[in-house]
Amino acid sequence: MKKMIASMIVSVLTMGVAAHAQTLQIDGSTTVGPIADAFAEYFKSVQPDLAITVKKTGSGDGAAALIDGRCDIATMSRFMKPEEFQKAVAGNVLPVAHVVAMDGVCIVVHPSNPVKALTGAQVRDIYTGKIANWKEVGGSDTPIVVISRDTSSGTYETFESLVMKKQPMGAGVEYVNANPQAQSRVRTTAGAIGYVGLGFLEGVKALSIDGISPTRQTVANGSYPVTRPLFLFTNGYPKLGSVVHKFVTFHLTEKGQELIESKGFVPLTNY
Amino acid sequence: MSNAQISLTLEPAADTRRPMALTPGEDFRGYLASHLGRAVLFLMTFTSVLAVLLILLFVILRSFSFLSGYSLVEFLASRDWRPTAESPVFGSLAIIVGSLYVSFAALLFAVPLGVLAAVFLSDILSWKARNVVKPVVEILAAIPSVAYGFFAVLVLAPWMQKHLGLSTGTNALNASLILAIMALPTIISVAEDSISAIGRELREASYSCGATRMETMIKVIIPAAHSGIIAAVVLGMMRAIGETMVVWMASGNATQIPHPWWDVSQSIRTMTATIAGEMGEAPEDSEHRGALFAIGVLLLILTFSLNIVSEYFLSRAKKATGKT
Numbered sequence: 001m002k003k004m005i006a007s008m009i010v011s012v013l014t015m016g017v018a019a020h021a022q023t024l025q026i027d028g029s030t031t032v033g034p035i036a037d038a039f040a041e042y043f044k045s046v047q048p049d050l051a052i053t054v055k056k057t058g059s060g061d062g063a064a065a066l067i068d069g070r071c072d073i074a075t076m077s078r079f080m081k082p083e084e085f086q087k088a089v090a091g092n093v094l095p096v097a098h099v100v101a102m103d104g105v106c107i108v109v110h111p112s113n114p115v116k117a118l119t120g121a122q123v124r125d126i127y128t129g130k131i132a133n134w135k136e137v138g139g140s141d142t143p144i145v146v147i148s149r150d151t152s153s154g155t156y157e158t159f160e161s162l163v164m165k166k167q168p169m170g171a172g173v174e175y176v177n178a179n180p181q182a183q184s185r186v187r188t189t190a191g192a193i194g195y196v197g198l199g200f201l202e203g204v205k206a207l208s209i210d211g212i213s214p215t216r217q218t219v220a221n222g223s224y225p226v227t228r229p230l231f232l233f234t235n236g237y238p239k240l241g242s243v244v245h246k247f248v249t250f251h252l253t254e255k256g257q258e259l260i261e262s263k264g265f266v267p268l269t270n271y
Numbered sequence: 272m273s274n275a276q277i278s279l280t281l282e283p284a285a286d287t288r289r290p291m292a293l294t295p296g297e298d299f300r301g302y303l304a305s306h307l308g309r310a311v312l313f314l315m316t317f318t319s320v321l322a323v324l325l326i327l328l329f330v331i332l333r334s335f336s337f338l339s340g341y342s343l344v345e346f347l348a349s350r351d352w353r354p355t356a357e358s359p360v361f362g363s364l365a366i367i368v369g370s371l372y373v374s375f376a377a378l379l380f381a382v383p384l385g386v387l388a389a390v391f392l393s394d395i396l397s398w399k400a401r402n403v404v405k406p407v408v409e410i411l412a413a414i415p416s417v418a419y420g421f422f423a424v425l426v427l428a429p430w431m432q433k434h435l436g437l438s439t440g441t442n443a444l445n446a447s448l449i450l451a452i453m454a455l456p457t458i459i460s461v462a463e464d465s466i467s468a469i470g471r472e473l474r475e476a477s478y479s480c481g482a483t484r485m486e487t488m489i490k491v492i493i494p495a496a497h498s499g500i501i502a503a504v505v506l507g508m509m510r511a512i513g514e515t516m517v518v519w520m521a522s523g524n525a526t527q528i529p530h531p532w533w534d535v536s537q538s539i540r541t542m543t544a545t546i547a548g549e550m551g552e553a554p555e556d557s558e559h560r561g562a563l564f565a566i567g568v569l570l571l572i573l574t575f576s577l578n579i580v581s582e583y584f585l586s587r588a589k590k591a592t593g594k595t
Contacts, residue, residue: 030551058554145439150524151355152551160355168353171365174441174538175524175548181424188429191438 028062028075031154104219129170199264337561376447385458420520465499
């Protein structure tokens with residue numbers, strides 16, 4: 001209650017200072033952050049007096065910020081946990097989920113690698129170190145160079161939750177700190193396996209997982225196994241026509257879809 | 272000019288308009304100005320000292336909850352570093368070994384090269400050429416480490432895979448080579464200073480005894496300058512052990528101790544890379560973040576002791592040459 005009064009006072013004061021300045025606070029996932037950034041940049045370019053801040057501190061922090069009323073939109077790469085939901089409802093915040101895009105992580109190898117398909121379990125065994133040579137999965141006799149993204153990236157988070165299933169990665173796994181770097185390491189290393197977003201497949205070969213190869217369609221309809229939806233959470237459904245409403249529905253516009261694709265994610269449209 | 276009238280001028284000074292004895296007001300102002308000036312200068316100097324103390328305090332405080340709650344033996348002796356697992360394990364042995372491993376391997380390349388280059392610069396190259404070459408060598412230190420990192424990943428790593436037949440190009444060897452290049456300017460610069468500080472007398476005494484130029488360099492000058500050279504090596508090692516971006520990009524970051532130990536073609540992970548790579552994702556007040564700060568404390572202890580060693584040898588070098 002105190003916080004609400006305080007925020008009301010602050011908003012009244014800021015209204016007094018700048019009559020039309022609108023602010024939009026966004027907090028949450030590092031994965032969804034780039035989408036929110038791109039949207040925010042576009043919103044600011046068409047409406048210069050709009051002040052948008054995008055923080056990328058993790059999905060959990062986003063949920064906490066929404067519950068505390070510290071942000072208007074929480075970006076999350078997972079659905080809210082039951083505890084978070086209950087805490088929100090207890091604090092008179094009604095979380096509403098808006099799916100903005102799909103995130104598919106492609107398992108990639110060097111183009112010269114004869115292996116074309118793996119199962120999810122095989123990929124997991126490679127990353128835990130149980131499988132160390134390509135001949136064990138039907139390839140040539142080459143040691144596997146396992147490349148992972150750094151543990152602070154959203155891509156790692158997706159891969160870890162959907163492929164590793166809580167099993168620890170092996171000691172020999174190498175870590176690189178960006179999608180382009182993972183791509184270039186796999187492109188230049190004959191025995192390498194790595195994982196990158198859909199936008200980073202040039203020069204590498206994406207494997208089909210459990211018989212399904214990653215494409216825009218299979219990611220958009222969720223049949224590719226390493227796929228997850230990305231969320232924006234608001235407190236209740238936003239007032240129609242408000243900035244928050246425009247923001248959470250922006251992914252439906254052509255420009256929004258273009259921005260989502262430019263960040264390596266997949267728009268929801270499936271045609 | 273009433274002041275001039277009451278001034279007690281005993282003998283003509285250069286500036287006769289100024290009083291020799293000060294009025295109480297002037298005296299007080301002078302007192303204040305000199306002491307205030309001192310205080311301001313002291314504060315400015317103290318800021319950097321304070322920064323060091325605060326960093327030390329901050330890092331220790333932040334790691335305290337972790338160090339008091341986690342088994343110190345496991346932290347120092349376990350090789351498993353699994354911070355995000357269901358039941359997290361924070362064993363930093365492989366990471367500490369990784370840091371020391373690449374630093375010593377880098378010195379293996381950089382010390383012979385650096386010391387010989389320093390001898391060449393100070394004793395063989397003409398003074399004119401030296402004045403061109405030395406600044407150029409020092410420019411090496413000004414290249415941003417991320418540029419070295421790109422070179423390591425995009426040029427050196429594929430080259431190693433192609434021509435040395437290694438399965439992975441981002442490994443201990445790659446990181447050490449790049450670190451060696453980065454430590455070179457420090458080593459060359461400090462070693463060259465200490466070698467040229469050895470006076471003409473020693474060289475001429477050696478020649479007069481019939482020693483050749485090479486004998487003079489190897490048996491007289493390098494031993495005489497050994498304190499400075501050791502200091503140069505330690506400073507180079509500090510550069511290597513504290514470097515972050517390059518090892519993060521070039522070492523592969525696999526949490527393992529090479530087996531067998533001399534196999535430099537395996538990926539390793541260093542303390543700096545671990546902190547830089549994981550700090551962003553470790554939640555505030557979590558055990559993981561505490562563990563990263565604890566690694567920071569280890570790193571600080573390591574660099575502080577290296578710093579003390581280098582200070583010791585530098586002061587000895589100064590004493591030996593009689594120059595301060």
